[in-house]
Amino acid sequence: MLLLSEDQTRDALPFPELIDSLRAIFQSGCVMPTRHHHDVEIPGEEDGTMLLMPAWVPGGFSGVKVANVVPGNSDRNLPAVSAQYLLSDARTGKMLALIDGGELTARRTAAASALAASYLARPDAEHLLVVGTGRLAINLVGAHMAVRPIKQVTIWGRSKEKSANLAREIGSSYPVKVTVAGKLGEALENADIVSAATLSSEPLIRGADLRAGTHVDLVGAFKPSMRESDDEVIKRAELYVDTRDGCLVEGGDIVQPMKAGLITEADIKADLYELCRSDHPGRQSSEAITVFKSVGAALEDLAGAMLAYRNGGH
Structure with missing residues (x-):
């Protein structure tokens, strides 16, 4: 069985190839x-959660991601999420590879954002604003650079120290100009692409600050109670999602305005299936504001795992 560490998983998933792999699986589909969500009791602290995300291509590959989420790990100085991906032969059931789930998730999530941006961001988009300083941030930079001519990256985070550290890391990793934003509103006014990956429950991105032609990528807020954009963003924008099933249930940026009666399901113009299959043309105007909301899907993990297996020497 192939075992891929975090570093090996990163090396096996270069963004151009990963984005192409995601495009292909959204075109072909899978089961x-x-x-599955299971609460796991932990004596003396908040419950943990076990997440199981299965997917398979009949006669091809099958896989399942197992993720354990333990909020109390912050007190132990341990990551809150531990994950692994088990890839199998869908015809024989033979288990083929165990792949680092954290790195796989981070890279496929960023690649899905870039895949959407390839249809929704202006072709000349050069200035990327990243909102948030977590693990996804540097992945979002690398992924978007694979589909758009990004020359300038601006970082905004609640912590000035984390923002400065991230800016240095990006500057040493990619040939772009990197700055740290003082005020988010001013940064929003100057960005071509805004990519937000936070755990915010209150809107950070305000529609009044967005200029015409901006593409907004909402990666965080994966629970109905969480939100990264305000109502004005949703009212001004053309709305797109990774999967309708996921975003209509879990994506707070869609669920909350829908419950408030601001939008209906019909206002979602397309999902990644429809974009990748050319059922919808994506951006049609240089002036439109586009919003892509993602909550993640198991077929993205499967596509990444298949690519990592192939690039790992199989």
Whole structure:
């Protein structure tokens, strides 16, 4: 069985190839049962959660991601999320590879954002604003650079120290000009692409600050109670999602305005299936504001795992 560490998984998933792999699986589709959520009691602290995300291509590959989320790990100085991906032969059931789930998730999530941006961001988009300083941030830079001519990256985070550290890391990793934003509103006014990956429950991105032609990529806010954009963003924008099933249930940026009656399901112009299959043309105007909301899907993990297996020497 192939075992891929975090570093090996990163090396096996270069963004141009990963984005192409995601495009291909959204075009062809796969079997993707509803993810399983199980509460796990932990004496003396908040419950943990076990997440199981299965998917398979009949006669091809099958896989499942197992993720354990333990909020109390912050007190132990341990990551809150531990994950692994088990890839199998869907014809024989033979288990083929165990792949680092954290790195796989981070890279496929960023690649899905870039895949959407390849249809929704202006072709001349050069200035990327990243909102948030977590693990996804540097991945979002690398992924968007694979589909758009990014020359300038601006970082905004609540922590000035984390923002400065991230800016240095990006500057040493990619040939772009990197700055740290003082005020988010001013940064929003100057960005071509805004990519937000936070755990915010209150809107950070305000529609009044966005200029015409901006593409907004909403990666965080994966629970209905969480939100990164305000109502004005949603009212001004053309709305797109990774999967309708996921975003209509879990994506707070869609669920909350829908419950408030600001939008209906019909206002979602397309999902990644429709964009990748050319059922919808994506951006049609240089002046439009586009919003892509993602919550993640098991077929993205499967596509990444298949690519990592192939690039790992199989």
